[in-house]
Amino acid sequence: MAERPRNPTIIDVAARAGVSKSVVSRVVSGRGSVGEETRRRVLEAAAELGYVVNAVARAMVAHRTYTVGVFVRDAATAFYGHLLAAMQERAAFHGYRVVTTTGSGRFAVADEYRALETLAMLRVEALIVCSGLLPAEKIVPFAERLPTVVAGRPETHRSITSVFCDEEEGGAALADHLAGLGHRQVAVIAVPKTSSVTMAPRTRAMARRLRERGVRVLEIEGTRSEEAGGWAAEVLRHPGITAVMAPSDRHAVDLLEQLHLRGVSVPGDLSVTGYDGIGPLSTPLIGLTSWRQPIELIGSGAIDAVVRLLDGEQPPDHHLALSGSLVTGRTTASLSEMSTEEPPHSGAEAGKH
Structure with missing residues (x-):
């Protein structure tokens, strides 16, 4: 019977890279100063050998858990699912494990708070909070006990480190896109801050920039x-509206379905925009015009920030706002390309659906 090949060790990596064991240790742990060229050789050697940090053995020696607790509001959604995957990958690079709790997307604030308490009781060394609902004052008590980072939302509380997409930039850029296409009356599905601290600022930015561009906003x-269904009916009661801005891609797709049921062509009768630009809804088959969030950078940035906090350092940016990018799909068109006729089922007929 053939012997099972042994797993490569830190000594093997050191020999392959031509450096000492302590240098390899500094590179894989992210602690201590190592030259960029040396770091590159060590990482290449580790990849060639298939070396993986033995987190359990390292934790026993250091009397630490090397575990980061992550609360994700709803891992079933594309945004949170991709964010969690990015964080797990980056945590493994640093030699940390991720323990996750997740809600169904319908957790109340009290439920999310209890989920964080559960993570803290599991002896995690740090916390990452991924929720657009839990207010900062509910997170601060944990940040006072453990290194804590908020990921994926524009959190600027002075006691909390955060990494997020610049919602103001995204909302304004989408509004500029519609204004540039000649739309003069636009509906915005506005989300209150009590419901989402991510979608609220982006929809506020949409409405504000449209008005700055001289566009009438509903x-x-x-x-x-x-x-x-209610949004579609309300839009169709205002036949002058030629575009609708949704707070997320999922909202936009549901709106597209309701407009289709009412015989409204997109973009022939109405242009529609979403927001997120990730996951299955970003497929060209749907062709949503959207704002793509840099989800991998948000996830890896959150892990990098929490590792720095664990090392007793402050991240370079206490609140890191990352830029996204405009995705120009086929759900928007210039006003000159759209039908000049009134959309079907407008006016009183819209209320029948």
């Missing part, structure tokens, strides 16, 4: 995508 308050 704000329709909405939170859950299940309300899309």
Whole structure:
């Protein structure tokens, strides 16, 4: 019977890279000063050998858990699912493990707070909070006990480190896109801050920039995508509106479905924009015009920040706002390319659906 090949060790990596064992240790742990060329050789050697940090053995020696607790509001959604995957990959690079708790997307604030308490009781060394609902004052008590980072939302509380997409930039850029296409009356599905601290600022930025560009804005308050039928009916009661801005891609797709049921062509009768630009809804088959969040950078940046905090250092940016990018799909068109006829089922007929 053939012998099972042994796992490569830190000594093997040191021999392959031509450096000492202590240098390899500094590179894989992210602690201590190592030249960039040396770091590159060590990482290449580790990849060639298939070396993986033995977190359990390291924890026993150092009397640490090397575990980061992550609360994700709803791992079933594309945004949070991709964010969690990015954090797990980056944590493994630093030699840390991730312990996760997740809600169903319908957790109340009290439920999310209890989920963080559960993570803290598991002896995690740090916390990462990924939720657009839990207010800062509920997170601060944990930040006072453990290194804590908020990921994926524009959190600027002075006691909390955060990494997020610049929501103001994204909302304004999408508004500029529609204004540039000639739209002069636009509906914005506006989300209140009490429902989401991510979607609220982006929809505020949409409405504000549109008005700055001289566009008339109809704000329709909405939170859950299940309300899309009501949004569609409200938009069609205002036949002058030629575009609708949704707070996320999921909201936009549900709105597209409701418009289709009412015989409204997109973008022939109405242009529609989303927000996120990740996951299955970003497929060209749907062709959503959207704002793509840099999800991998948010996830890896959150892990890098928490590792720095664990090392007793402050991250270079206490609140790191990352730029996204405009995705120009086929759900928007210039006003000159759209139908000049009134959309189907407008006016009183819209209320029948």
